[in-house]
Amino acid sequence: MGNKNRNSWLAIIAIALGAFSISLAEFLPVGLLNEISRRFDVSEGTAGITVTSTSILAAIAGPILTLAIGRLDRRVAVLGLSLLLIVSNVLSMITTHFFVLVIARTILGISVGGFWAVAMTAQAKLVQHEKIARATSIVLGGFGIGTVISVPLASYMAAHFDLRIVFAVVCILAIAVFIIQIILLPRIPMEQGVRGKDFLGLLKIKKVITVFVIAILTVSGQFAAYTYITPFFQKVTGIDSNLLSAILLFYGIVSFISNFAAGFIAGRSLKGLLVGTAVIFLISLLGISLFGDNVVISVIAFIIWAIAWGMAPLGLQLLVYSTAGTAIEAMSPVYVGVYQLSVSLGALIGGLVVDTTNVTGAMWLGALSFALVLILLTVTSTINNRSIVSQTE
Numbered sequence: 001m002g003n004k005n006r007n008s009w010l011a012i013i014a015i016a017l018g019a020f021s022i023s024l025a026e027f028l029p030v031g032l033l034n035e036i037s038r039r040f041d042v043s044e045g046t047a048g049i050t051v052t053s054t055s056i057l058a059a060i061a062g063p064i065l066t067l068a069i070g071r072l073d074r075r076v077a078v079l080g081l082s083l084l085l086i087v088s089n090v091l092s093m094i095t096t097h098f099f100v101l102v103i104a105r106t107i108l109g110i111s112v113g114g115f116w117a118v119a120m121t122a123q124a125k126l127v128q129h130e131k132i133a134r135a136t137s138i139v140l141g142g143f144g145i146g147t148v149i150s151v152p153l154a155s156y157m158a159a160h161f162d163l164r165i166v167f168a169v170v171c172i173l174a175i176a177v178f179i180i181q182i183i184l185l186p187r188i189p190m191e192q193g194v195r196g197k198d199f200l201g202l203l204k205i206k207k208v209i210t211v212f213v214i215a216i217l218t219v220s221g222q223f224a225a226y227t228y229i230t231p232f233f234q235k236v237t238g239i240d241s242n243l244l245s246a247i248l249l250f251y252g253i254v255s256f257i258s259n260f261a262a263g264f265i266a267g268r269s270l271k272g273l274l275v276g277t278a279v280i281f282l283i284s285l286l287g288i289s290l291f292g293d294n295v296v297i298s299v300i301a302f303i304i305w306a307i308a309w310g311m312a313p314l315g316l317q318l319l320v321y322s323t324a325g326t327a328i329e330a331m332s333p334v335y336v337g338v339y340q341l342s343v344s345l346g347a348l349i350g351g352l353v354v355d356t357t358n359v360t361g362a363m364w365l366g367a368l369s370f371a372l373v374l375i376l377l378t379v380t381s382t383i384n385n386r387s388i389v390s391q392t393e
Helices: 002-031 033-040 049-069 074-094 098-126 129-160 163-184 196-202 206-226 229-237 241-266 270-290 295-356 359-379
Strands: none
Touching (some): 002 049, 002 098, 002 229, 033 098, 033 163, 049 295, 074 098, 074 163, 098 129, 129 163, 129 229, 206 270, 206 295, 229 295, 229 359, 241 270, 270 295, 295 359
């Protein structure tokens, strides 16, 4: 029994490593926009397509693959999606054409959407019911680490190495994770798959729609601004590449730490966590928008922004869990789709604003989105204000 329990947690770690490598690959272009723009001779707004193409395909792939794979062994599904991640990085590494890079990023989108559609149900099958929350936190931790280090890592490497080297490093990581998953993942059979009517049933539940609207505004607001933070700091604030890499890394560290603080806050009030996160987002983005040419104020506001982004994913995920109930297997892939579509929507609209006005416009767009989140959270009664610890432990 002891060995079985240990092997189960090793399998959880293998899935968390998959979450890490996929999130790292997905958000890498945010720190590479200037380099992609220069190398492929496209505008920074156009370079943002490398973010939007991934998230659009991820949004579509999540629910579709959930239906398509049915009761397929989740080990096979996870390994297949990890192979797609490798293929995507190989293409990104060798291409000299922007169109091929976008194709590679759409392949990554299939991997991202499919992975999150199966990962949460797969990890739940590996441990006892009372351990699901802990397993979920480990998998989300892998995602969080990948998310927070992707931009500073990309920014640093772009300043010191060729773009191909950046994608080569991520490719090597993806291959290593694939090998670890082959070794550690056991068979994960499913008794039944999700049906189309399960998805349609979610649309009839008012509180589910409210949750999705909150998620859309939060995630799109984040990426409308964050996707263009590198050119903002370089062009508006006047920060050089080396200092910017350090600031982005510190942003990632602060975000990672604030994720743990979010757990304590959520244990007392989920709505308090979500409202507090929206307020911090709004204050920080207003500060950057209004004082972008002031290095000290901009950097301080950016670090405050890091606190909000560290708390947001956990808050949204717990909101989904507390709302879904027994419909979690249907709601999870839909939430994946909503999340990824919101990444794409934010980056796309942010890019349009950057191309039609200036890069500061993307910061104002993010601030507007979180003002709407705050209004919605204030007026809605959908979110339970009591502690959710009992629902997740």
